[in-house]
Amino acid sequence: MLNGVQTGAGAQGRNWLRLCASLLALGLASCASVVDNDPPGTQAVRATPTALPADAPRVIAPPNADERESARVLAVYGGAYRDAKLERYLDDLVQRLAAQSDRPDIPYKLTVLNASSINAFALPSGRLFVTRGLLALANDDAEIAAVIAHEMAHVSARHAQARANAERNTQLVSGVGDMLHNTSLATSSQGSLAAFSRQQELAADEIGIRTIAKAAFDPYGASRFLTSMRRQVEARGRPSTPDFLSTHPSTPERIAKANEEASQFGSPGSGEHDKFGYLSVIDGLTYGEDPSQGFVQGRIFWQPRLAFTFTAPPSFTLDNTPQAILGVDGNGRALRLDTVKTKDGQSLSAYLGSGWISGVDTGSISTLSINGNEAATALARGQDWSFRLYAIRFDGDVYRLILAARNLDASTDALFQQTANSFRRMTSDEQRNVHPEHIDIVTVRTGDTLQSLASRMVEPQDQLDNFMVLNGFDSNTQLRPGDRVKIVAQ
Known part of the structure; x- marks a missing residue:
């Protein structure tokens, strides 16, 4: 897997946001219990790029593990990005590389993910994924060929399967460590997995460079793309907490090894590196967040497809994930917005007191109207966090706004109420003026x-x-x- 570098807002801020939001999620999970008719989990407020037609066949359940994992990747990364010209171009590239790979018998299939992050994945079956953020960073066909060949190498060398097995073993060890309160045991096992992954990445680089050279591409395409990723990290800022780079080879190391491997096949530029053709095919590629999935603009979140918007409190940073809109301010305050299904006929006040989260002060439950939308609010307290909860009915859906603080004083609660009151319908002009x-x-x-x-x-x-x-x-x-x-x- 290639380095998961975020485009857009600074990576350091996003990493801190995700860390705090994870703590918030843990705080909720520690006191949540789902009632029978309240489905486990919530729905995302994002939307997949292309809706299925009404008469399209529905798959009730993926038939095998590969289908399940593929569905999970698509769900996490915003679905597939559809562009017929781009798909034909990449498919031709995949077939050209597959013919020169170590396992030409594998039916490789590439899907572009509708995500701005820079990443690529491979499943043991030969299913390959690249994000549109990665495509935007590449500058010629040799660079993108190097990425694809790298992922093919993970498949042919059975890295994907070995990694899955190693992760299962690590999860078992971590579980025992948690039960015994022995955190050093879990840390040790994760370190072993990280070392295993470093070896896989370097091996995949070597195999991938050999493959693109055999396919007559410039073998230095790999080092050029790795250099671009390095500059992307330097420009955006390295997160201070553990990230993908901390468990994989440092980019300078990979660049040096990639250049060394490429030198066995010729000098830089000795193979095909078609910049004109590649840039032509990505002309018009969506960059950054896709408005159809909602997007963040400062403290404001816009969802033009669902026609709503809201504004976070001052100093908050928002992140639009497939599961929810998350926000933190770095000062012990956080928020989450998602959608939830409720029982037929259940009032919003009844939902807030239904037990999906314990610690609710039932005496604090009250109903209100937020910009013409039916709503209810309540307070809840956990061990470390206090919560201001809102349920808002909007166009037949129920939106759950969860605002949390380690110290929920009157001024913080007033800020939270202002955030809830900012939830409103977008105007027609606002919806029309949103362009990716x-x-x-x-x-x-x-x-x-x-x-x-x-x-x-x-x-x-x-x-x-x-x-x-x-x-x-x-x-x-x-x-x-x-x-x-x-x-x-x-």
Whole structure:
């Protein structure tokens, strides 16, 4: 698996957000009990990019483990990104690489995930996944071929299956460690798994480079893409808590080894590295968050498909995940917005007191109207967190807004109530004016500079750095009229 680097807001802030949100989720889970007619878990407020037609056949349950895992990947990463031209291009690339792989008999199939993060996955069956964020970072066909061949190598070398087995063993050990309150045991087992993964990644790099060289691609495509990922990490900031890079080879190490391996097959540029054709096929690729899944703009969350918006309290950072909208402020406060199914005919006040979370002060339950929408609110207290709970009925769905604080004083509660009161229907103009950011391929003209082209990026901050990372440039890059470059447009 390639490094999971987030595009968009700073990775350090996102990592802290996810950590705090996980703590919030644990706090909820420790005191939650689902009633019979309240389904375990909640629905996401995001939406898959393409809805199935009404007469499409419904799969009741995936028939095997591979189908289940594939469905899980799609659910976590926003579903499949559909672009017929792009899919044909990548399928041709997959077949060309498969013919030169160690296991040409495996029926490899690639799916583009509708996610802005930079990542790729492989299942033991040969199902491959790349995110559109990864496609946006690559700059020629040799680079994306290196990514695909790397994932194929995980399959042919049976890394995917070995990793799954190792993770199951680790989970068993961690469970025993938890029961015995022996955290060092669990940490040790996780360290062993991390070392195993490092060996897998380096082996997959080596096999993948050999494969792209046999398929007549530039073998240095791997090191170029790894270099772009390295610059992406440097530009966004390394998270302070453990992340993917902490359990896999450092990018400089991988770059050095990739260059060493590539040198066995020729000099840089000795194989195919079609930049013009690759950039043509990703022209118009959605960049960043997909508005159809909802998107974050500062403290505001917009969901144009479902036509609602809300604003988090000051200093909060929001993250739009497939399961929920999560938010933290770094000062012991957090929020979660999701949807939930309730019993037929159940009132919102009855739902809040139904036992899905213990510690509810039933005397605090009250009904209200939020911008014309039926709602109910209550207070709940756990061991470490106190909660202000809201259930809001909007267009037939029930939205659950959970706001948490380690110290829920009057001023914090007032901020939480302001957040709930900001939940409203988007206006028609707001819905019409939402457009996704996308990759725009432009041709360099005489007089263009890195700075002048970067100024056309829709992002207002760090334009030059983002432009250079996106295009694999550095400060010494010389532009030539006729070159093609990527900018982010709207």
